[in-house]
Amino acid sequence: MAGTTVAEVMEELAGLEDPKARAVNERHGDDHGVNLGSLRALAKRLKTQQDLARDLWGTGDTAARLLALLICRPKAFGSDELDAMLRQARTPKVHDWLVNYVVKKSPHAEELRPAWLADPDPVVASAGWALTTDRVAKKPEGLDLPGLLDVIEAGMKDAPDRLQWAMNHCLAQIGIEHPGQRARAVDIGERLQVLKDYPTSPGCTSPFAPVWIGEMVRRQESRA
Structure with missing residues (x-):
């Protein structure tokens, strides 16, 4: 056409x-x-x-x-x-x-990622976090994972919804993909309680990071 x-x-x-x-x-x-x-x-x-x-x-x-x-x-x-x-x-x-x-x-994704991550507009910043989550999963070399967890720990609790969701996804991805950071990621999730009460359909995994991390790690181990 x-x-x-x-x-x-x-x-x-x-x-x-x-x-x-x-x-x-x-x-x-x-x-x-x-x-x-x-x-x-x-x-x-x-x-x-x-x-x-x-x-x-x-x-x-x-x-x-x-x-x-x-x-x-x-x-x-x-x-x-x-x-x-x-x-x-x-x-x-x-x-x-x-x-x-x-x-x-x-x-241009990697060029835009840090610029968006630091943007004062929470909707733009959420895109930076989405790109960061993608890198955490696929190409984590060069990322400062402890530094990312510092930012999430300091800012996720009071972030606007869309930004909070994106930061929480990154928190969970770090915990799922990187065993050395897992305990801290779970601890941050437990203390901040973000999305703990989010309604979850039967058969779906809760977006509450400690539950999400635990379930995905369990699946990885069952496939190993």
């Missing part, structure tokens, strides 16, 4: 609008009513179209931006462009997809 115009895509997205989906999405802070399965099917038809992706992002529409993130070419964005996009991505799903589907695949 090369050559598809923004107007054509916006018309199709409007046709996919579902009031029930919008009601569910809005409860999670996402202002769109397009079923994500339908959005992915449309992206599969459109295939990769970087220019169209940039134009769809420019509309400011949440569904259009989610579609843009599915059809873009992650390595085609410059670091300044990614930084601007992150600051424009104020809904949770757009933010998550931008970080996970685009920034993590970009050659």
Whole structure:
């Protein structure tokens, strides 16, 4: 579907609008009513179209931006462009997809990570923590893990929700992946009690770091 115009895509997205989906999405802070399965099917038809992706992002529409993130070419964005996009991505799903589907695949991820980590905007900082968590799991060489735990210990308890969630994920990942830091990670989680009472569906692991760490380590050991 090369050559598809923004107007054509916006018309199709409007046709996919579902009031029930919008009601569910809005409860999670996402202002769109397009079923994500339908959005992915449309992206599969459109295939990769970087220019169209940039134009769809420019509309400011949440569904259009989610579609843009599915059809873009992650390595085609410059670091300044990614930084601007992150600051424009104020809904949770757009933010998550931008970080996970685009920034993590970009050659600029490591350049942006420390800058975002230190950003005063908690939403931007949460992206820095997400990239740091990815490095903790995949490429921890050069990371100051005790230093990261110091920052988490000092700031996670009173951090805004999105930032707190990202810091907690990093805390758990450090405890899961790095046995030498595990006892301290569990201790920090126990003392701060962040997400201890978070409602967890049957069969799912609690995001409370001590439980999360314990369960993932148990699974690793059972596979060994």
